[in-house]
Amino acid sequence: MSADPTRQAGDTNAAQQRFLSLFLRSEREIFRYVAALVPNITDAEDIVQQTAVALWEKFDAYDPNQPFTPWACRFALNKARQWIERRQRWQALLEHGLAEELAQRRQELQPEFEQRLKHLDGCIGKLPEGQRSLVEGYYYERASIETLARRSGRTEAATYKILQRIRHALQVCVERQASTETV
């Protein structure tokens, strides 16, 4: 222990706070970056958590003049790679360089995605109440498919199907909104 432990703790706290405030602002963006490779929500969240730890360990090396998100995404890509290496199924999806290709292409498509997805809010508002509450249950509340199926009296398979249909409807809706905007 150093001669002045409180001082040292103070410095660490300050660094921690800087880190957390940067990380918080980028967290969603890092999550989406990871989810482009590993779309399953809980898996992607695991990878984001591991990324957070790695970022904090290397936070000394972070140059505050550089934007935080791209720096963080490089770590996220590494963590995602390590995670995939240990999982055969995901390897099958992302092998032969597809992971890097997806990450790269996603960057290129960002402006276009943004254009469409800014209508997502409005499109969710247009969903019939039952569908809205199902999406909300799955994505916001993070209820399990089992719970959602029980709530609505459907089978789990049917619940998966409906979620897929709703996403499709949202996709059509945001695309239509975006296209009328450019006309």
Add this chain to the structure above:
Amino acid sequence: MKLSCPSTEFDEVIAAVCHGTATETEMRALNELLRSNPAARDSYLFQVELHSRLASNPDLFCDFQNVSESRAADRENVIALPPVRAKGKGRLMQTLAAAACLALVAGGIALFKWSQPGNASTNTPVAMLTRTVDARWGSKTHPPRVGSALEKGTFQLQSGLAQIVFYSGARLAMEGPVELRLVSENEAVCVSGRVLAEVPAPARGFRLRTGQLSVVDLGTSFGVNASHSQTEVHVFKGKVELLPGKTGEQSLAEGQAALIQGSDLPQLMAASPEAFSSMFEFQELSLASEALRYDQWRLSSAQLNRDPSLVLRFDFDNLDDSDWTLANKAARTGLAEDGVIVGCQRAEGRWREKTALEFQSVNDRVRLVVPNEFRALTLSVWVCLKGLDRDFNSLFMSDGFDAGTVHWLIRRDGVLGLTLFGPRFGKFQIVASPPVPSLENLGVWQHLAVVIDGRAHEVVHYVNGLPVGRHTLKLDPPFRVGSAELGNWNARSGPDPEPSLIRNLSGSLDEFELFSRALTDAEIRDLYLKGKPEL
């Protein structure tokens, strides 16, 4: 298996990937398609992006909508109880916390891991290390920092002095060598060594065990000197109860001491403060440093009162039982009147000399009125929670559901919630922070703030000086407060309100501010630093 695009199978496989149910064969087929077909790849990326957007943007679901007044209450209710924590789901929202915990472990710093290694997500902090003098820790104990949370588990202090405060409020001073095991927020085992316990009223029932017995506190100050073969208990103030294994109960009064060896009957003697003098001195030093901190706070309070944007400020200082008003300390007069205390107990604030108001019963509240309309608002409060007993625990809530007003509360799951009501009847926006793990640390003073910025269209929640959630403000100013309550809510629902309309706080407040502008991150941080209990 071979996939083509566009096709139903293609969409189905993407959905299965998103839900985590795709088989290896499906994933392999998708890989081949995506590598060979750029249109399929772009379509895949967009579908996944939509999915990840839905998963990472809670704002999409906290939307304002046209609903009736009672629906507004229902909605606060519906959103209130997502099982986010129950199954370890919704972890993205908690990554902040996890990042903090994991990071500390990974970096080998502040989080007190005691001797057992393990998964950071199973941490159960029960106390805090508040002060040390020349502390040397045992080789198996990860050196903790002052101000860090202490988890359940065993630790050894080889030499020097240390003070810890349990979340129940009990304070333990100890002098090495001592081996202590933290069991819960109101129980510890002194395996060996000397400790001095000081137990304020809320922690009554605090239990200290040794190899020979349990000492149950009945509102006191007492010392314990334990070894593997015997235990001495000295009572300096109040009364304790001894629960030895075979000899039955025995209580010890002030000035008494007892020596317990094996299964013999306790030998009574006079309490000896001399044996604990170093710890008494240490406690006095702690008190002196608290007094200093309190003085510093009073100084910065005087400056804060002169802020021209300060509409309302309660410092809850120097309250006594007969006070029924709470003075508005803002120097600019005429913006808001004094508050009125209804019920509430007078309690200890952040420092022992400072008073606070404790809210406990459904009647306890501070009523106030703030006229005028605002383009921006900042609310700031120091709170010490006793529990999150209700689905909604009010911090500061305007009466009813009037247009332009605000509801600020803590949900049972540790989420800070702000509901704003739009200018038109039935329009509102609920802004929910991610769950704030520190809100589960009961019995610890914490600073909470929310900034409603009508110009930048942003709502930001802060905990202990740090932003924990930023959201787009979808309603236009002006906002107002009108008649409102601290620590409770007048739902204007009539004599027999439904449970969801009962929102009284369980805990104490000892400072509150309302500003008519959006404070910056730095200013909120400053409010926190000037008011935090320890330096």
